[in-house]
Amino acid sequence: MDRSITRRGILTGACGGITSALAGCTSVVPGMGTGDGDGATETATRQFDQSETFIGMLYATSGLDDDSFNDMANRGVKLARVRHGIEYKNAVPETVDQIQALQTEYAKSTNPQFDLTVCIGFLQQEPLTKTAKEYSDQKFMLVDAVVDRDNVANYVFKEHEGSFQVGVLAGSLTSQGFSAGAGQTRVDRKTVGFVGGIESDLIKKFEAGFMAGAKYADEDVEVLREYVGSFSDVEAGRQAAQSMYDEGADIVYHAAGGTGVGVFQAAQENGRFAIGVDSDQSETDPRYANVILASMVKRVDTAVFNAIDTIEKGEFDGGSVQSLGLDRNGLEVAYGNVVGPEIPELAKLQVDDTRFKIVNGEIDVPTTPEEV
Numbered sequence: 001m002d003r004s005i006t007r008r009g010i011l012t013g014a015c016g017g018i019t020s021a022l023a024g025c026t027s028v029v030p031g032m033g034t035g036d037g038d039g040a041t042e043t044a045t046r047q048f049d050q051s052e053t054f055i056g057m058l059y060a061t062s063g064l065d066d067d068s069f070n071d072m073a074n075r076g077v078k079l080a081r082v083r084h085g086i087e088y089k090n091a092v093p094e095t096v097d098q099i100q101a102l103q104t105e106y107a108k109s110t111n112p113q114f115d116l117t118v119c120i121g122f123l124q125q126e127p128l129t130k131t132a133k134e135y136s137d138q139k140f141m142l143v144d145a146v147v148d149r150d151n152v153a154n155y156v157f158k159e160h161e162g163s164f165q166v167g168v169l170a171g172s173l174t175s176q177g178f179s180a181g182a183g184q185t186r187v188d189r190k191t192v193g194f195v196g197g198i199e200s201d202l203i204k205k206f207e208a209g210f211m212a213g214a215k216y217a218d219e220d221v222e223v224l225r226e227y228v229g230s231f232s233d234v235e236a237g238r239q240a241a242q243s244m245y246d247e248g249a250d251i252v253y254h255a256a257g258g259t260g261v262g263v264f265q266a267a268q269e270n271g272r273f274a275i276g277v278d279s280d281q282s283e284t285d286p287r288y289a290n291v292i293l294a295s296m297v298k299r300v301d302t303a304v305f306n307a308i309d310t311i312e313k314g315e316f317d318g319g320s321v322q323s324l325g326l327d328r329n330g331l332e333v334a335y336g337n338v339v340g341p342e343i344p345e346l347a348k349l350q351v352d353d354t355r356f357k358i359v360n361g362e363i364d365v366p367t368t369p370e371e372v
Contacts (some may be wrong), residue, residue: 005370019150025201025346055080055088055308056114058099058104060121062231062257063092066279067284069231069257069300071121075144076304083305084312087112100127107135116311122202128152139316141307143300144170144202152317153310156302158325159202160209161358162296163253164365165333165351166275167192167213169294170251171346175218181290183248183273193224193244195263197231197256201368206255206296209365211372217350217362224249225369230259237262244271251293253277264288273339282336292336293343299330327359
């Protein structure tokens with residue numbers, strides 16, 4: 001349905017207006033209206049027009065402005081607002097322990113009543129298993145994990161495939177002399193690194209794909225690896241990457257959300273390179289564009305938009321699992337806007353070739369580091 005946007009943000013800054021759990025325990029950010037951060041406010045007594053579609057956005061704990069995973073999800077709901085005129089509410093849990101309370105508050109809300117609650121990140125899986133059962137009439141979307149219930153539409157990605165591609169890029173460039181932007185490789189070492197956020201089966205898919213891709217490009221490449229236990233600890237990311245650069249790494253790939261900013265900082269400080277994740281981080285955080293070779297873009301924005309689109313069309317696919325890989329354009333390699341043009345064409349062709357081979361089954365990318 002095609003609706004015009006006729007009202008401004010439901011809440012900005014303060015958390016009141018839906019229920020008490022959304023009113024102070026979270027890092028709540030603007031939603032519903034003409035633009036995030038526009039400063040408009042609604043009161044708790046406002047009666048909303050339920051002929052419009054309302055979406056509850058519940059992000060991962062790394063928060064918005066992570067230039068990565070959450071921001072891609074936010075881009076998807078913004079596109080839905082432009083295309084369909086939906087209204088939405090943003091909330092960010094400060095801790096994992098707050099997630100179920102926030103899911104529950106969206107499910108219980110009657111002013112407005114949310115047509116869909118979008119849950120971003122695998123850490124929402126366990127609490128949603130309980131919430132979705134208790135509130136079986138509420139529709140949910142879950143990104144990066146699966147809850148097997150008829151009121152949950154699940155969207156997962158084949159992160160290992162895209163990570164394999166950037167691994168091929170890293171393995172190719174560490175095996176040769178390469179200089180661009182503020183970085184350069186060492187001709188006497190063939191070493192790259194991987195920094196993960198919270199160690200989990202999901203993040204291990206990034207690790208495994210990257211390792212396999214680097215070895216595919218050059219079997220002599222050494223891959224250093226470390227998990228920092230957080231998706232929002234910039235200093236931990238910087239220290240982990242620093243140790244890798246000290247050990248000879250030319251390029252470090254991160255799958256660590258906001259923690260990845262520290263990886264970019266260390267790359268600049270050492271005159272080396274980094275690879276971003278989830279969004280094109282040379283664009284979302286241009287401060288580090290001169291050391292970002294590429295980013296493994298995960299189209300969370302597409303997943304969020306598609307889920308909202310099913311609500312608009314009355315075709316909610318509860319109980320389904322949508323798996324987005326290279327074959328469905330759920331992933332892509334975005335070369336950095338500063339360093340990317342300087343990358344040798346031969347390396348880019350090698351990356352392109354692996355896409356074709358993965359989609360056609362000629363390359364079977366491992367999903368765990370133990371398989372590499």
